[in-house]
Amino acid sequence: MDYLPLFHDLRDQSCLVVGGGHVALRKLRALCQAGARVNLVAPTIIPAITTLAHEYQHLVTCQQRPYTSTDLDNKVLVICATNDGELNAAVSVSARAQRIPVNVVDHPELSTVIFPAIVDRSPIQVAISSGGASPVLVRRLREKIETLLPGRLGELALLASRHRDTVKKLFTSSNDRRRFWETVFDSDIPERVYAGDTNKADTLLKKRLQQAPRSSLEKNGISDNKGEVYLVGAGPGDPDLLTFRALRLMQQADVVLYDRLVSKPVLEMVRRDAERIYVGKKPGDHPVNQSNINRKLVELALEGHRVLRLKGGDPFVFGRGGEEIEVLAEQGISFQIVPGITAATGCASYAGIPLTHRDYAQSVRFLTGHRKDGQLDLDWQNLAAAKETLVFYMGLNGLTEICEGLIAHGMAGDTPAALIERGTRPDQRIVLSDLQQLPFKVSDIEVQSPSLLIIGNVVRLQEKLAWYGETLKKQIARG
Numbered sequence: 072m073d074y075l076p077l078f079h080d081l082r083d084q085s086c087l088v089v090g091g092g093h094v095a096l097r098k099l100r101a102l103c104q105a106g107a108r109v110n111l112v113a114p115t116i117i118p119a120i121t122t123l124a125h126e127y128q129h130l131v132t133c134q135q136r137p138y139t140s141t142d143l144d145n146k147v148l149v150i151c152a153t154n155d156g157e158l159n160a161a162v163s164v165s166a167r168a169q170r171i172p173v174n175v176v177d178h179p180e181l182s183t184v185i186f187p188a189i190v191d192r193s194p195i196q197v198a199i200s201s202g203g204a205s206p207v208l209v210r211r212l213r214e215k216i217e218t219l220l221p222g223r224l225g226e227l228a229l230l231a232s233r234h235r236d237t238v239k240k241l242f243t244s245s246n247d248r249r250r251f252w253e254t255v256f257d258s259d260i261p262e263r264v265y266a267g268d269t270n271k272a273d274t275l276l277k278k279r280l281q282q283a284p285r286s287s288l289e290k291n292g293i294s295d296n297k298g299e300v301y302l303v304g305a306g307p308g309d310p311d312l313l314t315f316r317a318l319r320l321m322q323q324a325d326v327v328l329y330d331r332l333v334s335k336p337v338l339e340m341v342r343r344d345a346e347r348i349y350v351g352k353k354p355g356d357h358p359v360n361q362s363n364i365n366r367k368l369v370e371l372a373l374e375g376h377r378v379l380r381l382k383g384g385d386p387f388v389f390g391r392g393g394e395e396i397e398v399l400a401e402q403g404i405s406f407q408i409v410p411g412i413t414a415a416t417g418c419a420s421y422a423g424i425p426l427t428h429r430d431y432a433q434s435v436r437f438l439t440g441h442r443k444d445g446q447l448d449l450d451w452q453n454l455a456a457a458k459e460t461l462v463f464y465m466g467l468n469g470l471t472e473i474c475e476g477l478i479a480h481g482m483a484g485d486t487p488a489a490l491i492e493r494g495t496r497p498d499q500r501i502v503l504s505d506l507q508q509l510p511f512k513v514s515d516i517e518v519q520s521p522s523l524l525i526i527g528n529v530v531r532l533q534e535k536l537a538w539y540g541e542t543l544k545k546q547i548a549r550g
């Protein structure tokens with residue numbers, strides 16, 4: 072993180088604006104809206120600044136003269152909006168020397184603070200910044216967020232704020248309070264506010280407060296609420312591939328148990344204060360075994376937590392999700408299951424390999440290349456004969472055995488094959504080859520886990536349909 076985002080309370084605080092043009096005007100307006108006391112100095116001042124200063128005359132003083140270093144006295148923030156490089160640098164140096172936060176517009180190198188783009192639904196505010204890397208991208212994002220957030224969102228926040236103390240008294244535990252507010256925000260109350268009927272929304276909220284059961288913790292000293300488990304597919308890595316439902320539940324969970332294949336960007340989308348428990352397993356290395364995971368899920372749910380069980384890909388595809396859910400069902404614990412994009416479809420799409428195609432393959436088969444007791448237990452004859460696409464999960468260690476086995480049972484050695492390493496992630500790589508050559512190509516480079524093997528004539532389309540990680544892929548494919 073290059074900058075720490077903070078919101079600055081400037082009410083009645085003295086600030087300085089150096090500059091009298093249109094940029095200074097924009098900064099002056101923002102400061103006035105935040106209730107700051109502003110002294111603006113510049114040899115020339117545009118009329119719009121004079122008009123704004125008049126509007127906020129209780130806050131703004133304009134002085135038509137050059138800047139002097141004493142202008143910095145007793146200021147908590149300095150904004151320099153001029154085209155004069157020397158002046159900008161001088162203001163920056165003096166402000167830094169006095170440890171006054173300074174922003175020199177469009178010069179992050181001279182600034183100690185920078186302005187974000189703001190989506191304002193006060194008291195809700197969204198601040199967006201690229202740290203100066205791409206202002207245009209930031210503007211695009213702001214436009215998107217503007218369209219996503221209802222215009223009356225701030226009124227909803229104010230409604231909640233009016234009832235905050237009552238809710239605090241009613242529910243002593245922060246968990247219960249959070250749940251209450253979540254049910255409010257999931258109800259029709261927000262829609263009433265957005266439709267302009269805040270009175271009705273207020274009545275509905277009061278009704279909910281009257282009906283709300285007192286916290287079970289208050290009544291019994293212990294919680295008799297069973298929690299819930301969300302078995303959620305995290306997809307193959309790119310966080311953009313999460314479903315809306317996955318994201319919503321990730322934001323609600325109290326505790327998350329996650330696997331090795333859950334990518335860091337996906338994990339970062341889990342509620343920040345949720346407890347995180349790593350229960351990853353590697354082939355041959357299971358620090359937390361499956362029955363311990365099952366037991367932990369049950370324990371946490373019985374303690375009343377909302378437990379997110381986050382699994383790479385889809386939880387029901389080579390994910391043992393079924394076993395975990397069976398245990399919960401036996402214990403009468405409620406659960407929800409959210410499908411995720413499985414590695415086969417995620418990697419195929421990001422590699423540009425359609426899994427079926429009218430000209431090349433009418434069916435697709437998902438297989439595991441994981442060895443059981445040191446052996447691959449596959450129906451070789453059947454696999455080699457069928458005109459279908461074969462997708463091997465966990466096939467890296469057994470790659471040579473898979474390729475040799477298929478050739479030995481009649482599949483042509485020049486059948487196209489691709490190994491997709493870290494599919495859908497920023498460092499995705501593809502090794503393109505055929506059954507005969509692929510193991511050699513793979514042994515030439517250090518392939519990282521996770522990787523997925525796709526075999527069949529559909530792989531021929533890759534060169535034409537590749538769209539992601541193209542450069543790296545071509546280097547490797549031709550290497």
Ligand SMILES: C[S@@+](CC[C@H](N)C(=O)[O-])C[C@H]1O[C@@H](n2cnc3c(N)ncnc32)[C@H](O)[C@@H]1O
Nearest residue numbers: 307384385388390413414464465494521522523
């Ligand atoms: C235990 S399986 C879990 C599969 C997961 N439930 C799914 O639906 O994708 C793990 C295997 O999935 C494949 N895999 C998962 N994510 C992948 C990715 N981003 N790129 C390539 N292969 C991946 C690898 O073959 C890995 O060994």
